Amino acid sequence: MADQTIQPPRESFNLSMLLYDQRYRGLTIQVVVLILVLSGFFWLANNAATNLAAIGKPIRFDFMDDTAGYDISQHLIEYNSTDSHGRATLVGLMNTLLVAFMGCVTATIIGVVGGVLRLSNNWLVSRLMTLYVEIFRNVPVLLWILVCMFTFTALAPQPREFRGENPEATMKMWDSVAVTNRGIYLPEPLFSRPLGDIDIGVFKISIELLVLLGLLAGGILFARWNAARANKIQAETGERPTTIWMAVAAIVIPPIVVLIALGFHVGKPELTGFNFQGGINMSAPLIALWLGLSLYTGTYIVEAVRSGIESVNKGQAEAASALGIRPGRTMKLVVLPQALRVILPQLTSQYLNLTKNSSLAIAIGYMDLVATLGGITLNQTGREMETILMTMGIYLTISLLISFSMTRFENRVKLVER
Amino acid sequence: MAREIAFVRSEMLGEKPPPASIVGVQGWIKDNLFSSVSNSILTVVALYLVFVILSGILPWIFLGIWNAESLAECREIFAERYGDGTEYACWAVVKARWHQIVFGYYSPDQYWRPILGFILIAVSIAPILFPKLPKKLFFVSFASLFLYPWLIWGGSFWTPITAALGAVIGFFAYRYVTERFGFLFGVLAGCAAALIWWSFISGFAASALQSAIPATIAQVSSLNLAGFVLSITIGIVAIVASLPIAIVLALGRQSDMWIVNKLCTGFIETIRGVPLITLLFVATVLLNYFLPRGVEFDVILRVNILVTLFTAAYIAEVIRGGLAALPKGQYEAADALGLTYWQAQRQIILPQALKISIPGIVSNFISVFKDTTLVSIVALNDPLGIANNIRANSDWNGIVWELYGFIALIFWVVCFSMSRYSMYLERKLQTGHR
Structure with missing residues (x-):
């Protein structure tokens, strides 16, 4: 039998096919778009280069090594005004990360507690949570930050009110915490026999902290190993040895021993001159920004948690209560783990929003990244192009890192399901 | 023998009525x-807090x-009245x-302009928000695109008229070319015709008409554009x-096209990854x-350009969600x-995708409106x-909560009603379609 396969006629390629042939048209469009975008970019960059050259400010980054010359009251690493702009930027970046971290933790706590309370069958409590959410999320966050700032500085006593025989204001918590309108002064941990610091170039890390963290990690590892051993014994003999006391001992005792050996004591802030000295200082702008961001973002997390809990099939909670599990444990063991899959993506975007909104610090004088690099450094050096582009680049990096790590976490939660 | 039944x-x-502890106020409180x-x-803790x-x-x-x-x-x-030390609100500043x-x-005799502008906006948004209204109201939407800027900034009445004419010309060019050469070329031709009109003919025509029939309202400099008029203008233009x-x-x-896809993704993620305040710095300091x-733009125009790009990146994600939510059968059909x-996009995909994106777009509008405070x-x-300017005035130096409370109240009323509307829409769309 003759092979009847018909070979399609071989088409020769001609130029009109670039426009009219479905197979090649996409390619044409992409090349055209790419050329347009690239030429647009080139046009913008060329304009910028010409304009900057004309006023004698070609793009250079050596100003970052110059002396900054301004003070930053809230700093996590050592800093004074003779340090460079680069170090000021680092201090600002760490301040941004500090307030973003504190805000994320507090907003999450507010959100989870509020989300559960909002679904509570207590009429008054659930209405109050609704009221909180609706009031806080429908007013700009900048307004909340300003209100927090003014309220805190107006209501907290001035440092001089702590003075005298019969002071108008007293320190809280057994004379260890001072709440003043310039900030809150917390006691700091001190060691009479310190181990010293490791200098890693940019900043120092105290060895005591490393040792304590190491001991804690070791204790937790031991507790987990002990729990695994108990599981094994239970599987073999049917009786589970008590693990709780060994776990507590492993986690608590070594750090306490080390603390005593190092001569741990608490350094209390003391009123000297016009202000408190010593202790850990949380400045008023930091507290206002922290409060404002947490309360505002908290409302969105409340809604995320609520929608997550409502997305879990009601039968799950009913089945749990049919098995005799108490409501609190039902929430913790059955509902929340399943709700987490709905909550996490929204939580990610709220963390990102909070981090970006922390840039509003500049409105109340908290020295974050925008206020240092994009604020005073910009004004002192006159390098708009470099400082603003660097600020944007750093924020972009932070955002990408947060969304990257949250996506990994989401994937881990997903895998648990099926 | 019959049994005796006593x-x-x-x-x-x-x-019998149910016991008082189950129904009524008492029962409700107990439940x-x-x-x-x-x-x-x-309950007790909450009551104490409220008190x-x-x-x-x-x-x-x-x-x-x-x-x-x-x-x-x-x-x-x-x-x-109350002796020294007690102070209550001084609402006089708000008054x-x-x-x-x-x-x-604005000078007080010009207040009718922003008021008329707000009414125009309300009427133009109405047919989108309430689908039952007659579709002819879209003509008001089209007209207010040109009338609102004229009302706000002032100038010759003929400027918005000739500008609107440019849009009409572009539309007819688009219709004419689309029938013959397809949609893509139609859009290009329409844009080109409108641009040619606006850049070469429109100004000339406007000044000719102005000299024939003068009709002008006072110009308002961008520096005087302030308050909620500024917030609403920036928000509306951005959306x-x-x-x-x-x-x-x-x-x-x-899109399946690799380069186009990556370019759009890169743009969206870059804009969404940086705070709005840095983009505002770009607008005020770098854009020139x-x-x-x-070439120099007015500062409000520059801010508007960047806020628009910022909003576009967020709304693009909302619309992408709408596109992804459409069942695949629609694309295949x-x-x-x-x-x-x-x-396919114009007649099947986009109308449905945009419809289910409206709640998301409304909530984006709420956040843009709140973000205009930046x-x-x-x-x-x-x-x-x-508020800062008023506080700097020696008469009102020291006022804080009264002003912020008033501003917060206005923001709250606007944002709360919009968010309620968006929730209502979400419920309606959920039951109706798919």
Whole structure:
């Protein structure tokens, strides 16, 4: 039998096919778009280069090594005004990360507690949570930050009110915490026999902290190993040895021993001159920004948690209560783990929003990244192009890192399901 | 032998009312507030909190003073009435300055312009928000695109008319070319015709008409544009201008074409990854560097451009969600009918995708409107900027909560009603379609 396969006629390629042939048209469009975008970019960059050259400010980054010359009251690493702009930027970046971290933790706590309370069958409590959410999320966050700032500085006593025989204001918590309108002064941990610091170039890390963290990690590892051993014994003999006391001992005792050996004591802030000295200082702008961001973002997390809990099939909670599990444990063991899959993506975007909104610090004088690099450094050096582009680049990096790590976490939660 | 039955009730008894502890106010309280020990504790704590907060705030609000010339006078009155040290709200500042917070620095005889503008906006949004209204209202939407800027900034009446004419010309060019050469070329031709009209003919025509029939209202400089007029203008311009950009970006991000996809994704993620305040710095400080020498825009226009790009990136994600939520059968049915990409998008995909994206777009509008307060950081006089100016005045130096409370109240009313509307829409769309 003759092979009847018909070979399609071989088409020769001609130029009109670039426009009219479905197979090649996409390619044409992409090349055209790419050329347009690239030429647009080139046009913008060329304009910028010409304009900057004309006023004698070609793009250079050596100003970052110059002396900054301004003070930053809230700093996590050592800093004074003779340090460079680069170090000021680092201090600002760490301040941004500090307030973003504190805000994320507090907003999450507010959100989870509020989300559960909002679904509570207590009429008054659930209405109050609704009221909180609706009031806080429908007013700009900048307004909340300003209100927090003014309220805190107006209501907290001035440092001089702590003075005298019969002071108008007293320190809280057994004379260890001072709440003043310039900030809150917390006691700091001190060691009479310190181990010293490791200098890693940019900043120092105290060895005591490393040792304590190491001991804690070791204790937790031991507790987990002990729990695994108990599981094994239970599987073999049917009786589970008590693990709780060994776990507590492993986690608590070594750090306490080390603390005593190092001569741990608490350094209390003391009123000297016009202000408190010593202790850990949380400045008023930091507290206002922290409060404002947490309360505002908290409302969105409340809604995320609520929608997550409502997305879990009601039968799950009913089945749990049919098995005799108490409501609190039902929430913790059955509902929340399943709700987490709905909550996490929204939580990610709220963390990102909070981090970006922390840039509003500049409105109340908290020295974050925008206020240092994009604020005073910009004004002192006159390098708009470099400082603003660097600020944007750093924020972009932070955002990408947060969304990257949250996506990994989401994937881990997903895998648990099926 | 019949059994003796002493007594059998021959008729039913009426139902007894349920015990008082189950129904009525008492039952409701028991069910909802004191159903268990922990619930009772929660209720008591909540009641105590409510009492503490209200007893602090309510007297402050309601014992406040509305008639005074300055904060010092307010304080004198308080000292007279309640003795030294007690102070309540001094609402006199709101009474004296509310018109600045709302209308900015227009002269009072010009207040009709922003008011008319707000009414125009309300009428133009109405047919989108309430589908039952007649579709002819879209002509008002089209007209207000050109009339609103004229009302706000002022100038010759013929400028918006000739500008609108350009849009009409572009539309007819688009129709004509689309019938012959397809949608893509139609759009290009329409844009080109409108651009040619606007850049070469429109100004000439406007000045010719102006000299024939003069019709002008006073020009308002951008520096005087302030208060909620500024916030609403920035918000509205951002939403309207960002929608087409957002649709293109969303389609690009859903596209199979690798380069287009990556370009759109890169743009969206870059904008979403940086805070709005840095973009506002770009608008006020950097944008002029990126333009040819000598080209300078008004600062409000520059801020508007960046806020528009910012909004476009967020709305693009909302629309992408709408595109992804459409069932795949819709795309396949369009392909099976032999529609081209643009025909399918225009007649099948986009109408449905945009419809289910409206709640998301509304909530984006709420956040843009709230974010307009950030322009006070780059020295524009939005309501917060005006509040700063008022506080700098020696009469009102020291006022804080009264002004912020007033501004917050207006923001709250606008945002709350929009979010309620968006929730209503979400419910409606959920049951109706798919």
